[in-house]
Amino acid sequence: MSKKILATTSLAGCFGCHMSFLDIDERILELIELVEFNKSPIDDIKTFTKECDIGLIEGGCCNSENIEVLKEFRKHCKILVSVGECAIMGGLPALRNGISIKECLEEAYLNGPTVGENTEKIMPNDPELPMLLDKVYPCHEIVKIDYFLPGCAPRADLIWNALVALVTGNELELPYEVVKFD
C-alpha cells in the first residue's frame, strides 16, 4: 500500500494543535511509516508539490491569506479535517467578533496601554500584508470540511486515532478519556 499523503497548516491559531500533534511522541516514527508529509510546518514544505489525501487545518480565518491557504488546501486535499476549537468555532481569535474592526485596530495600534510612540497614527497598511476580515470565520463557512476534531487543543491521542483511522480505513476509536474536555 502506498503511503497516504498528509498536509497540515495553522491559520488563525496558536500552533497549540500542532504542538498537541507532536505529543504523539515516539508514535511519530510509526506515523512516517503510514504517511508522507507534504505542505506542512512539520517538514517546512511551503507550497503543495503533490495532491494530498488528508489536510489538517488548525485555526479559523481572520485574514485574506487564511482564506487563500484554506482554499488551496481544499483544492489539493481529498479530505479536510478541522482540528481544534479555532478551526471549528473561531476560538479565542473570534472573541473580537463582537467588536468592530475599527475599534480593534485602534486599540492595537493607537490607544492600547502597550502602544508606544505612534504620533503619525499609522496602522499597518502595506499592500503586501494580508487584509483583515470583518470577523473570524470558522473553516466550514469558507470551504467544505469533512471531519471535525474538537478540543483546545485536541489530545494527541485523538489526533493519532483519527489519523490512523483515516489512513487505514478502520473505524475511529473514541474512548471517553480522549474527548472529555475538563
Added chain:
Amino acid sequence: MKETIQNVIEKYNRDRNRLMDILIAIQNMHQHIPEDAVSIIADQLGISKVDVKQTITFYHFFTLTPVGEYAVYLNDSAVANIKGRAEVVQAFEDELGIPFNSVTTDGLIGIWDTADIGMNDQEPAALINGTVFTNLTSEKVKSLITGMRAGKDMLELMRVIDAELDGPELLSTMVKNNIRQKGAVLFSDAYEVGYALRQAINRTPVEVVDEVKRSNLRGRGGAGFPAGLKWDFCRQSRGEEVYVVCNADEGEPGTFKDRVILTELPKLLFEGMAIAGYAIGAKQGIVYLRYEYRYMLEYLESILQELRELNLLGKNIAGKAGFDFDIRIQLGAGAYVCGEETALIESMEGKRGEPRNRPPFPVQTGYLNKPTVVNNVETLCSVVQVITEGAEWFKSFGTSDSSGTKLLSISGDCKNPGIYAVEWGVTIQKLMRRTGANNVQAVQIGGPSGICIGPDQFDRGIAFEDLATGGSVIFISEERDLLKDFVLNFMNFFIEESCGSCGPCRSLNVILRNKLLKILDGNGVEQDIDELYKWAGVGRSVNRCGLGQTAANPILTTIENFRHLYEDLVQMNESFVSAFDMESAVAESCEVVGREPNLSR
C-alpha cells in the same frame, strides 16, 4: 432622589424578596434604574450591587439607561408583522428621526421592540408607559407622536386616536376582549360569586382535592399536569407554610386567553385560588401577573378589595373559623421564561428568572423554599366549576384524556380572531370554519414552542393526546412566507428570551437560526436541512426547562411537515456553498488602515 428611593425600599420593608417591586417602582419614576439607586438598594437590602444588577439586566422592562419619558414598546410577534407592523415602525422612525431601539435626543420618546404582549387579535399593538394601544396604523402613530410632544397623559393619548374605551373605570382600555364563543365551563352565565367556595368549605380539604382529582382537570398552561395530583403532592409535603401561586405570565406568542379571563372573570379566578388555598392549607396566594398586563393592576386590586368586603378573602372566610386566605399581585418585568414555574418562583423572590433544577419540585420546595402549588389562570377558574357542578359534570365535556373545555386564543389569518371556549377534541377543520380561516397553508398550535402542521393534518383534534396546546392557535394563509415570517421570527424570539443558563439553549439556537438564514439567503445545500433537523433534536434532551427543550420546534416541525419549502431554497445539487464574500469582508479594515483592497487573486 435618595429619599424617594428610600421610601420605596421602606414600603417593601427592605425585603430582598420584593426586589422586583422595588425596581418596578424606581423604573417608573426615573424611566431607568440609576446607578445611585443600585447602590442604595444593595446597601439597604444587604445584598451586593451585582445581585441587584443581575436582576435588572435580566428583565426586558428594567434598564440601566433611560427609555424615554414616553417609552413605546411595539410588539414584534410574527402576527404583528403580518398585520402591518413594518408600516408602524416606519412611521415612528420617520416622525421621530431615530431608529428603533433608541430614544430621541431630548429624552422624550423612546421606541423599542418587545416580545408578544398578548394582543395577537388586535395587532399591531404597543405599550406606551404600560398602557396598551392596539390596531396601530401610520396615521395613528403620527397623532400619538403629536400628542406625546404636547405632553398628553395616557387617557388623552387614547382620545387623540379616537379609541373606543371599554370596561369599568379603573380599566379604561382600548383592548377588546373578542369573546367569540362562550363555553359551559368558562364564560357561562351560571357563575355565582362565592357559591363554589361556600360549597368547598362545607367539605374537608381532602374531599376538595379528591373532587378535583376525579375531574381529571389537567393544567391549562400547556404542560397538562393533573391539577388534583399536584395539590395532593403539595399536601403530602406537609409544610406549615404553603403557597398558592397563579401563573398569569402568559407569554407564549399567540395566547391572550388569560388576559380576557383577568378582565372578564377576575372573581372566578380569585375564588379558584381561595379554593386551592383551602385544599392545600395555604394562607397566602400570589398572582404573578406579566408586566405587559400592568394596565389591569389597579382594577384587579379593586376586585380583591371587593372580595375582602364580601368576606370571600381575608380572615375566617365565609364564616369558616380558621380559614384565612388572601391574595397579592406580583408583577413580572418582561421575561418569557418566567412562565416556567420554577423561573416564576425565582422571579417572585426578586431574582433572575432562571429555571431551577427539578427535583425538588415546587410542591416540595417552591416559593421561599416552601411547598407551593403553581396553577395556570384557566386551571384555577376551572376548579370553581368542578366544585360547583361536580367532577362527573366536568368529565362530560371533552375527551377521555382531556376532560372539560379549553379556551383558545385564535389569531393570524382568519376573519374572527379572538377567544373561543371549545370542548377538547375539536378539530382544526372545525376551528377554521368557525373562525373564517380560508386558504390556510399552516396552523401553528401551542405557539412557537408547539408545532406547525399542514392541511393533511387538519382533521386532528385539540387535546392533550393529540394536538396539545396552552391555548395559542395561529392560522397562516397561503400568501405568507412560512419560513421567513414565522419560523425565523420564532427562532429570534427564543434567542432573545433564553435565560442563558444552559449552553445548548444559549448557543445552539443561534447556530440553528444562522443556518436557517443561510438557507433563506439561498446559500444552503441539502445537507444543511439534514443537519438542521439533526441538531434541532438535541435541545430536547440537554436543556433544563421547557423553553430550551422546545425552542427548536419551529424548525423541527416545519422540516417534518413542510420540507419542500426548505428544498425549494437550497441548491440541491451542490455539496457545499459558502456565503463568504471577500470584498465585503475586508472593506472596513482596508478603509480603517487606509489601503486599497487587493482582490485580484
